[in-house]
Amino acid sequence: MAEITRRRTGEFLRELFNILMASPEGLQASAALQALAGRVTLTPYEADSYESGGRRFEKIVRFATVDCVKAGWLVKDKGIWTITDEGREAYRVLPDPEAFYRRACKLYAEWRAAQPDAEVRATGAVEMDVDEPDTSAKLVSVTFEEAEEQAWAEISAYLRAMNPYDFQDLVADLLRAMSYHVTWVSPPGKDGGLDILAWPDALGTRPPRVKVQVKRQQQAVSVDGLRSFMALLGDDDVGLFVCTGGFTRDAESEARTQEKRRVTLIGLEKLFDLWDGHYEKLTDQARRRLPLRSIRFLAPNG
Template sequence: MAEITRRRTGEFLRKLFELLIADPSGVKASTLVDAVGNAFVLTEYEKGLYPSGGRRFEKILRFATVDCVKAAWLQKNKGLWLVTEAGQRAYKQFQDPELFYKEACRLYGIWRAQRDGVSVSESAHSSNSEIESAAEDLGVTFEEAEEHAWGQIEEFLKTSDPFEFQNIVADLLRGMGYHITWISPPGKDGGVDIIAYTDPLGATGPRIKVQVKRWQNKVDSDGLRSFIATINGGDVGIFVCLAGFTRDAADYARNQESRRMTLIDARRLVDLWVEHYGRLQDTARRRLPLVPIYFLAPRD
């Protein structure tokens, strides 16, 4: 019977890590899986579909990344995959593809044994056929469902009207208990889109200045400097950009000594929206309506 061997799986994983190491800011899972597949001449078996649906190659690769996550080599966040420092070290240390995958499986076994209170041998993945069976049984996994849902939310935010998006941010701040005193009307805003306080009169807490950008590109350190120039000593600055921030910009904000800065990208924005959803006004929920869906996810 044809199968995808451990060595072959290890080759797929090492290519995946090679691509992630080249882009430490992270790569979308769907883009990454396609790139790995395109880097190989897949066999007819690997290109085939499981009866339950889904490409065999993709299911096996995704299933193998579970070991890498539990080995602390890989991080996943709403469809964005990032390699960790431990993953980079493992990539350099275990250059043989089969040994690379075996080490990830070994670390997974240790993690699972600690979780379940059993021996490591009882927790480790065994034969190739058992691995393939588990991958097939995943069906529509939580991971894939989360990626699909996030893709829709992200597209909705990216295509929203800029001033509607500005109102979404203001709605979130209200839901978090802040008091909005000013929202920039259309036109020049001097670098500040929203002003908020921690109390209704702005008498006790700091003034919070917010800049909102529905940009498709990350904010760099120069773009951040322009906003920080508007932040006085007693102010708090919040910069919201859907695309996020470059590493230099994040370092620049973190190293500020006299100005307090918070950077919020799309993922952090939605996390906060979900966290405070119960406190949002009905008008806010209509602007960005989210519905939780619960299903039984397969156990790692």
């Protein structure tokens, strides 16, 4: 008999959802799993580790969340786990842990059946059998997401620890790779809230002029901080506000609803995505500010 039943896995998942629903903007997977471990009493089997490394409890939960992702209940992005509206509704209408997990498995099976050359087999409990094709696909997903989480943790820590002026130069390099013409980068010292000036043409005669403020800080930019920056924008200017700490909800709402001032907010994840997307166009000197190297993983199907 398998050591982990559907009911037990459902109990883990519902408690995980309870934790994540308290963080609407998402939670780091490692933090969510740590919080979950503190709320449940693990059996010796669950607390044991695999020979390949990693506690069995974390593997069981990660394995089961693959069903939740394909069910549309959970979103994973760069190690951040976020519950969707569909996931909240499933949590509400399926209070029984076993029914909750069975529904996730059913939705996963429906997704799997819709994939090209899919071979769906019914799975009982969550004992991992690497000879089971469906189980193997889930293991690929778990391995891939753990690698992605580790990579993003290292990249984000690197950017957050970067010298503020080096980080400012990184943003300027990115704009150049995006075909903007950077005419001014603020030297060390007071900058009056403006760090970079750029234009869409080399002579600076064609609007809009791009004004950039760059902040390498841990805390999110508030709506007051955003308004101070927008006060520097003229009618023909476009504002870019880059901050490693992100932006508060009020600041994001303020940027979205602007009618007279055009401003784009760029947090750490968006900045990295832009850097990665334009990496081939960066100069060798620019790449050294944040060097990337691709590593091939077997990607999950879908």
